[in-house]
Amino acid sequence: MRASLNSHPMISTLLFIALTAFLDPWSVTEKAPVMKEEGFWNQRFEYGFYFYQKVLSPADGARCGMYPTCADYGYQAIQKHGPLLGGWMATDRYMRDNGRGNSFYSLIEKFGHRRLFDPVSANDFWFTAP
C-alpha cells in the first residue's frame, strides 16, 4: 500500500488534502499535561480516586449530569485547591447536581449525552487570579 502511494504522488496529495479539509486551520494540537504528584497523602488520594473511578463508579453506572463529572470535578478541585477548599467545592458540586439548574449552565455533548458544563474555573474565578 505504501509503495503504491509513493508511486502515485497525486493520490497521496489528494488524500492529504481530503484529510486536512476536516481540520480547523486555526487549531493547534497540544499534548495533555501529565500530572505527577508525590508524597504520601497525594499517592493515597490518587489510589482512592482510581479505586472509585474503576471499581465503585461503574457499579452504579453514569449518574452525573454535568461535565466534568462530579468525581472528576472533585479530583480537579482538590488537586488545585487542597483537601479543605477542594473538598467544599466537591460537596458544593454534589448538591448542585440535582438536575434542576439547567438555566445556569451551558450545554455540552460528552460521552453520548448532553451535559451541563461546569468546570472548576467557573466556580473558583472569584478567589483565583486569571
Place this chain on the structure above:
Amino acid sequence: MKKIFFFFMFFSFLPLSLFSKDSPEQILQFGNHLYQEEDYYRAITEYKRFLYFYPKHPQNSHTEFQIGYSYLKGEKWEAALPYFQKLSTDFPHTRLGENSFFSIAHTHFLSKKYKAAQETWNEFQERYPKSSLNDIAWYQKGWAYFFQEKTKEATQELSLIKNPSLKNKAMLLSTEIEKWHTLPYRSPFLAGMFSAMLPGLGQWYDGRFWDGMSALVVNSMFAYGIYATWRDEHYVAFGIVTFLASGFYGGNIFSAVSSAHKFNRNVKESKWQILQKKYGVNLEWNGNSLTIKF
C-alpha cells in the same frame, strides 16, 4: 492519435495553470474578498503570498498591516502584535505607523489586557498629540477603566473627549457608568451567613431554589445521622458521619458565597454587553486608515 495528442497537451499544461503567478492586484483583491467574508485565515495566506511574490511592491507595508488586522479579527492577539509593532517602528511619522501604534493598544484592549492597553494609549497620545484617533483613545481608555470597574477613572477619561458626536456618546455612557453600583447585586457575605444559619437559605437568596433545596435536604439528613448515631452510642459511626457532615455543611456555605459571586458576574456581564452594543466602538481598516463605527 489526435485524441492522445490533446490529452497529452492538456496534462502537460495543467501544472502551469495550477501554479501560475497571479498579478499583485488579483492576489490582493482575492485576499480582501476572503477578509470581507471573515475567512481571515485564508486571507492572511493570500496577503503572505502577495508579500512573497512581490517583495518590493509599494503596497507591501499596507498589506502587512492587513495581515496584522486579519489576525486581530481572527482573535489571534499574539500573532497580530508583531505586525503592528514592526510597522509602528518602521514608519513612526506616517499615518500607517500611527494606526499601527493605535492597533497595538486596541489588540491589548480586545485581549482584555486593559492596563497594557491604557499604557499604550497614553504613549500614543504623547507621541501623536494631533491625531484624529486621540478622542477614540480617551473613549477606549474610559471603557478599559470601566471593565476594571474603576468607575471614577472611567468617567474622568470620558470627560476629556472633544469631538462633539463622540462627546455626546461619552456623556451617555458616563451616566450609565455612574449607575454601576446600583445594579441588583447579591452580597456574598450575606449569602454565606444565611446558609450558615439555615443550609440552603443563601442559595435561595441568590435565586437558586433547587440548589438551596438539595443543600437543605442533604444537610438535614446528615444532622439527623449525627443525632441518631450519638443517641444510639455508635461513636465510630458518629465520628464518620460528623466528618462527612462538616464537609457538606462547609460546601453549602461555599455554594452560597460562590452563587452570589456568579450572580453578580452575570449581572455585570449582561450589563456590559448591553452597553457595548449601545456605546461600543468598532474599528475598521478601510485599506488606508482606521475608521470608527458605532
